[in-house]
Amino acid sequence: MPEGKIVKALSGFYYVLHDGVMIQCRGRGVFRKNKITPLVGDEVVFQAENERDGYIMEVKERKNELVRPPIANVDQAILVFSAVEPDFSTVLLDRFLVLVEYNHIKPLICITKMDLTNDNEKQAINEYADHYRNIGYEVLLTSSETEAGIEGLTPHVEDKISVFAGQSGVGKSSLLNVLRPDLELKTNDISSHLGRGKHTTRHVELISIGSGLIADTPGFSSLEFTDIEAEELTYCFPEMARESENCKFRACLHISEPKCAVKAAVESQNITQYRYQHYVDFLQEIKERKPRY
Incomplete structure (x- = not known):
């Protein structure tokens, strides 16, 4: 057959x-x-x-699969986040990164709408971009309006199945329209009442871009850690995984254990405070998760 x-x-x-x-x-x-x-x-x-x-x-x-968005055999996740409208969110980005790391999918961070930023916003985004680059992530700063930075995205999609993921209104469809203008994907402005994008993509579909395939997926703004166990979370934060090798206890969760290398790295600013705080919050969320039967 x-x-x-x-x-x-x-x-x-x-x-x-x-x-x-x-x-x-x-x-x-x-x-x-x-x-x-x-x-x-x-x-x-x-x-x-x-x-x-x-x-x-x-x-x-399958070599991997995601639940939200529902897609399998992904080579790369292009995490699309806007600099403004809606505002850039490190906590939401870290939620996406944890899920992607857990599923052993390579992430690429793409921050859009840089043309809409003022000087202070641009400086803040550049600082965040440097933080994530220092961890080892690739970060692209783009604008679908001016097409700035788009040329840096094209080589990353060749010969891969990539998934575009991010909350509603960040400009995923606009990016795809720049990469392949004949698509003419529908886009919508941010809802002024809700402060977030209106859903314009209603289903998952693989779209050919050059020699690659990109999934335009329905936007969403929350992720649940339904499959990740507490002791696995460290390994979804690459900088913490590296430092944890020097923790006194093998099963260290980096909360209250003595001689914790991760906490020492936070104190010395080798790990950013907000990334560590997100780890603590996510760990608590996992611990409070209702058991599945």
Whole structure:
């Protein structure tokens, strides 16, 4: 039977790309029975008599998957955050980074709307960008309006499946429109009442950009750490993972343990205070999480 990649999921249909042809498929009932949900990015086996009437027979093993947005086999997560409108949020960025690190997906931080910043805002964003670069993350400062910085993004998407992720209104669709103008993706302004973007992307779809594929995903503004255990959280903060090797106790959680190398690094400003505080808050959230049965 033929094989292909799911590039779009919408209204119960899965659109499978096979030899340059899009086949509209449904999932077999066995998937519902076994609680398997095909995801965009899945490599699948299917059968079809024509381009409109196919069935997915098998989902190949995934190398990773995300729940929100629902996508599989991602090589890279492009975390899109605006400098302003909505304001840049380190706590939300760190939530995204924790999830991405936990799923062993390479992150790229892309800060948009730099053209809208005043001098003080621009200075603050540049300082944050330096903090994250010092950790080891790549950070791009861009503007879809002026197209500044966009040329730095293009090489990163070649030959990869990338997911654009970020809260609503940060300019994900605008970035994609610059990368591929023929898309003409719908964009909306920030809601003045809610202070956040209106949702313009309603489903997950892989879009070809050069030799790469990018998933434009529905915007969202919260993430839950449903699968991460307390002792795993350190390893989702690369700078803390490095320092933790020097902690006195192997199972150190960097809260109240003696001779904690991570806390010492915070005191010496080798780890930023806000990143450590986010770690503490996330750890408490994980500890208070209701057990799953």
